[in-house]
Amino acid sequence: MNAPDRYERFVVPEGTKKVSYERDTKIINAASFTIEREDHTVGNVLRMQLHRDPNVLFAGYKLPHPLQYKIIARIHTTSQSSPMQAYNQAINDLDKELNYLKEQFEAEVKKHSTTMEY
Amino acid sequence: MDVCYQRFPKVKIREMKDDYLKFELRETDASMANALRRVMIAEVPTLAIDLVEIEVNSSVLNDEFIAHRLGLIPLTSDNAMEMRFARDCDACDGDGQCEFCSIEFTLSARCTDDQTLDVTSAELRSSDPAMCCPVDQILRSASDSGGYDGSEQRGITIVKLRRGQELRLRAIARKGIGKDHAKWSPAATVTFMYEPQIHINEDLMETLTYEQKVEWIESSPTKVLGMDPNTHQVVVLDPEAYTYDDEVIKKAEAMGKPGLVEIYAKEDSFIFTVESTGAIKAYQLVINAIDILKQKLDAVRLSEDTEESLDQFRELGAHLGGGGN
Ligand SMILES: [Zn+2]
Numbered sequence A: 001m002n003a004p005d006r007y008e009r010f011v012v013p014e015g016t017k018k019v020s021y022e023r024d025t026k027i028i029n030a031a032s033f034t035i036e037r038e039d040h041t042v043g044n045v046l047r048m049q050l051h052r053d054p055n056v057l058f059a060g061y062k063l064p065h066p067l068q069y070k071i072i073a074r075i076h077t078t079s080q081s082s083p084m085q086a087y088n089q090a091i092n093d094l095d096k097e098l099n100y101l102k103e104q105f106e107a108e109v110k111k112h113s114t115t116m117e118y
Numbered sequence B: 001m002d003v004c005y006q007r008f009p010k011v012k013i014r015e016m017k018d019d020y021l022k023f024e025l026r027e028t029d030a031s032m033a034n035a036l037r038r039v040m041i042a043e044v045p046t047l048a049i050d051l052v053e054i055e056v057n058s059s060v061l062n063d064e065f066i067a068h069r070l071g072l073i074p075l076t077s078d079n080a081m082e083m084r085f086a087r088d089c090d091a092c093d094g095d096g097q098c099e100f101c102s103i104e105f106t107l108s109a110r111c112t113d114d115q116t117l118d119v120t121s122a123e124l125r126s127s128d129p130a131m132c133c134p135v136d137q138i139l140r141s142a143s144d145s146g147g148y149d150g151s152e153q154r155g156i157t158i159v160k161l162r163r164g165q166e167l168r169l170r171a172i173a174r175k176g177i178g179k180d181h182a183k184w185s186p187a188a189t190v191t192f193m194y195e196p197q198i199h200i201n202e203d204l205m206e207t208l209t210y211e212q213k214v215e216w217i218e219s220s221p222t223k224v225l226g227m228d229p230n231t232h233q234v235v236v237l238d239p240e241a242y243t244y245d246d247e248v249i250k251k252a253e254a255m256g257k258p259g260l261v262e263i264y265a266k267e268d269s270f271i272f273t274v275e276s277t278g279a280i281k282a283y284q285l286v287i288n289a290i291d292i293l294k295q296k297l298d299a300v301r302l303s304e305d306t307e308e309s310l311d312q313f314r315e316l317g318a319h320l321g322g323g324g325n
Helices: A040-051 A083-115 B030-042 B063-071 B135-146 B210-218 B247-254 B282-299 B304-324
Strands: A019-023 A030-036 A056-062 A070-077 B010-017 B020-026 B046-057 B102-110 B117-120 B157-161 B166-176 B187-200 B225-227 B234-236 B261-276
Touching: A019 A083, A030 A083, A040 A056, A040 A070, A040 A083, A040 B030, A040 B282, A070 A083, A083 B010, A083 B282, B010 B282, B020 B030, B020 B282, B030 B187, B030 B261, B030 B282, B046 B063, B063 B157, B063 B166, B102 B117, B102 B157, B157 B166, B187 B234, B210 B225, B210 B234, B210 B247, B247 B261, B261 B282
Parallel strands: none
Antiparallel strands: A019 A030, A030 A070, A056 A070, B010 B020, B020 B261, B046 B166, B102 B166, B117 B157, B187 B261, B225 B234
16 A cells, blocks of 8 residues: 555655765765666666776675665775766766677677578 | 787587577586576666656556556667667767667557457557567567468557547657666576586496386486387487486486496586577577676776786885895
8 A cells, every 4th residue: 555656766856966975084085875766777887897997905795675765875086086077987887888798799699680581 | 928828718609589588608607608698698788668658548457567567568670789778878968869879669548348358468659669668569560461360460458448448658768778677678687507527337227127217217307318119228319418416326326327328418508598688689689698797807807007007016016125135
């Protein structure tokens, strides 16, 4: 009866920001990013990409509760970078990887479509 | 800022059919493989019946039972990526009944003789069959020319009617995703496995008798290992048949030959199996998943106004750093 609407899982409510961040008050170059209406799909891929950045000292994410449709990512970097820079860099690199993957995949599909006989 | 920690994944398709795809994905990690799998199952959009107006229903099934069954019928959804979600369609004000965000169906069936009448998805009439119709209708028209056995394509049973019973309704199909309701998922199954690497210690293997070798080979529940009939050497027949069950490793230990075999999962190589419901072609499902994942990542970029506070942050950082000296 009081179950949340299904669309609550992926529609960002009006007046809420998709992404927001908060600096750590004690540690320089550390911040928490709150990403609304996302889950492990984006959280884990982002975390693993951040781990490839040598300026990232720590990167992790959590899904605080299954009925809170958001993830919180925490990033700590060296003074050579900043959490926001590392965050954007990770997204850009993932975007490039996906572009490359799409090209590779489409080329393979083409190869297999032409060898099909009818 | 020219640094880049991007990867360059490789793809090799092994088998491709309209509703089935097997491919290798290499030189990336499990997070990417899993994100693609999750998006294929829950976030690639399709069309499915979402609103049903029943005019007449004198069948044995109640209205909502039939509405639910209609929702689960896979519909051809090649244009779903370009369509609008009803909730953000401004042409019909979120009403969800205009050409940009919906397709109308009608169904009318009545049993007039003593034979039970099967009402199937074949009876659903689309307002635009080229754009969207039940997937089995496409299969049927393909089999008319292709020479498939027609009896295999009878459509999906919705309800059975006896003499005098009738079903008449209007239905609206809308765009949606599997995360909302499983009826919108284009994926029947999407799985990936790590490619196993199996190394047999040949020196240790030579210490085994013929009978011991046979016993060891047969300890695997799947046909991973075999024996060369001429040389009597144990060979790996099919590494991918291995289910990570550890049986051959345990058997080697029990035989007093620990280290006879070493098996590990290659952490950057995945073998994907994709099966589609027929709503979209299997290869298109993968391409759409890549596009959707790109869109999702794009949506979580820090926006212009959040970037501004980045400078503030740097200033503050410099401030704090300066204060510490
Ligand atoms: Zn509309």
